[in-house]
Amino acid sequence: MRCLTLLAAFLGAASAAPSVSIRATNGWTVARPGTIKDVVVTKENTLNGTSQARETVITSAKGAGLDSRAIGGSLPLEFVNNFDGGSVNAYVVGLDSDNRVVFVRGDGSLVYPSSGGSQVPVPIGANVAIPLPGKGQTFRMTLPIVLTSGRIYFSEGTLTFSVVATPIGEGIVQPAPTNLQDPSAGTNWGFVELTYTTDKSLWANISYVDFVGMILSMALSVSDGSGTQITRGLGRGSVDAICNGLSSQASSDGWPWNRMCVANAQGKPLRVLSPNDYAVIDSGAFGSYWSGYVDEVWNRYSSRDLTINTQTGAGNVACRVSGGTMNCGGDNRGYGKPSATDIWGCNGGPFLRQGGDNDVHIAVIPRLCAAFVRSTLLLDGGDVQPSLSSDNYYTADPTNHYSRLVHDNEIDGRGYAFPYDDVNPDGHGDSSGLVHSGAPKTLTVYVGAPPP
Ligand SMILES: *[C@@H]1O[C@H](CO)[C@@H](O)[C@H](O)[C@H]1NC(C)=O
Numbered sequence: 001m002r003c004l005t006l007l008a009a010f011l012g013a014a015s016a017a018p019s020v021s022i023r024a025t026n027g028w029t030v031a032r033p034g035t036i037k038d039v040v041v042t043k044e045n046t047l048n049g050t051s052q053a054r055e056t057v058i059t060s061a062k063g064a065g066l067d068s069r070a071i072g073g074s075l076p077l078e079f080v081n082n083f084d085g086g087s088v089n090a091y092v093v094g095l096d097s098d099n100r101v102v103f104v105r106g107d108g109s110l111v112y113p114s115s116g117g118s119q120v121p122v123p124i125g126a127n128v129a130i131p132l133p134g135k136g137q138t139f140r141m142t143l144p145i146v147l148t149s150g151r152i153y154f155s156e157g158t159l160t161f162s163v164v165a166t167p168i169g170e171g172i173v174q175p176a177p178t179n180l181q182d183p184s185a186g187t188n189w190g191f192v193e194l195t196y197t198t199d200k201s202l203w204a205n206i207s208y209v210d211f212v213g214m215i216l217s218m219a220l221s222v223s224d225g226s227g228t229q230i231t232r233g234l235g236r237g238s239v240d241a242i243c244n245g246l247s248s249q250a251s252s253d254g255w256p257w258n259r260m261c262v263a264n265a266q267g268k269p270l271r272v273l274s275p276n277d278y279a280v281i282d283s284g285a286f287g288s289y290w291s292g293y294v295d296e297v298w299n300r301y302s303s304r305d306l307t308i309n310t311q312t313g314a315g316n317v318a319c320r321v322s323g324g325t326m327n328c329g330g331d332n333r334g335y336g337k338p339s340a341t342d343i344w345g346c347n348g349g350p351f352l353r354q355g356g357d358n359d360v361h362i363a364v365i366p367r368l369c370a371a372f373v374r375s376t377l378l379l380d381g382g383d384v385q386p387s388l389s390s391d392n393y394y395t396a397d398p399t400n401h402y403s404r405l406v407h408d409n410e411i412d413g414r415g416y417a418f419p420y421d422d423v424n425p426d427g428h429g430d431s432s433g434l435v436h437s438g439a440p441k442t443l444t445v446y447v448g449a450p451p452p
């Protein structure tokens with residue numbers, strides 16, 4: 001009995017080990033890639049389709065072939081290899097018009113993977129990688145079907161995708177940045193997201209809300225004369241630059257910013273996790289980081305108004321702290337003090353939306369959270385939110401130094417570094433990494449460095 005208890009305790013410790021991060025001497029977190037047994041199925045890393053397939057189905061490159069349920073499309077894609085390292089693969093994955101998970105291969109053939117009913121992830125029994133030609137060259141293909149919740153992944157070397165049976169069909173399990181033992185954890189990878197609808201409209205975006213990985217940029221040319229849209233995102237070498245910036249920040253304020261940098265076994269930085277994603281690995285790391293600031297904000301706005309410009313028909317609303325709660329005019333409920341994780345994710349504690357929240361509440365959440373993330377609430381003029389220009393963001397401590405460093409390394413200021421990066425004073429430009437057109441001609445993705 002005692003032996004069993006000890007064994008159970010030992011096994012418990014061993015299986016808990018993946019969450020304990022191993023650190024390099026400079027404090028960066030080291031990825032320890034495992035095998036398919038180390039894949040963890042979560043809401044965040046799965047794409048679940050509706051129908052179950054007894055076995056993997058591969059359609060021919062010419063048209064829909066075996067597959068008559070997928071609505072056709074025709075979107076030229078170009079992948080430009082600007083990457084300095086080893087060989088690069090692309091992977092195109094998403095849901096077809098019948099909501100089935102599908103990989104599109106470079107020749108236009110479609111792979112519908114099957115788990116064979118397995119409740120644990122199994123390897124995808126077909127090669128779904130699209131090898132890119134060498135640096136300086138461009139790969140061209142056509143996306144032959146409409147695709148929603150789509151992603152185009154790029155990686156130095158290969159990525160591991162798996163498939164699992166879900167209650168409603170097949171689920172693709174994708175690389176997970178927050179699992180340090182994911183089989184792809186030691187690989188440099190990233191993705192752009194896209195949706196290509198039945199009316200042939202395209203939305204594509206790059207985001208740094210979760211992490212920064214392989215450097216990717218996009219250009220969308222269009223056929224309606226409205227001009228090519230470009231999202232350059234981060235410049236070449238930004239992962240190193242952000243990791244070095246986080247290390248300097250950790251040395252100066254003693255908070256573990258450097259741990260958000262994930263390196264491979266050789267110590268080379270692969271990606272940077274946002275504080276919100278880092279909290280999945282180590283939820284207590286920034287426990288009291290914001291407490292003093294939150295207290296000061298609560299003090300300040302107990303004796304004067306914080307004005308939130310809702311940028312809606314409700315206009316400006318006045319907010320005041322009383323009895324520990326901030327209340328805003330016309331709002332259906334108040335706001336308690338946020339914790340560090342509430343501020344990183346903008347969707348917990350006082351920033352959690354509930355059914356029945358009114359328009360004022362729904363407008364205050366993003367504006368109040370953005371003001372915390374950017375630390376503008378105690379600055380001169382910070383009593384009206386949003387109102388200060390972006391050169392005031394991240395100028396006071398504490399702040400979100402990940403977001404600061406991401407924006408410092410962005411070439412054209414585009415690409416969200418936290419969920420409500422679209423909050424800006426009236427009349428300020430779009431900082432999302434989105435390209436969109438109802439008349440898309442070609443979507444070009446630049447891998448490793450943006451176009452000039
Ligand atoms: C997909 O299905 C799996 C297995 O049932 C589940 O754990 C996961 O949360 C689902 N993903 C989403 C995004 O709902």
Ligand SMILES: *[C@@H]1O[C@H](CO)[C@@H](O)[C@H](O)[C@H]1NC(C)=O
Nearest residue numbers: 149150193194195203205434
């Ligand atoms: C980015 O694209 C994905 C897929 O189209 C979409 O689900 C997501 O909402 C988009 N995000 C933004 C900020 O546009």
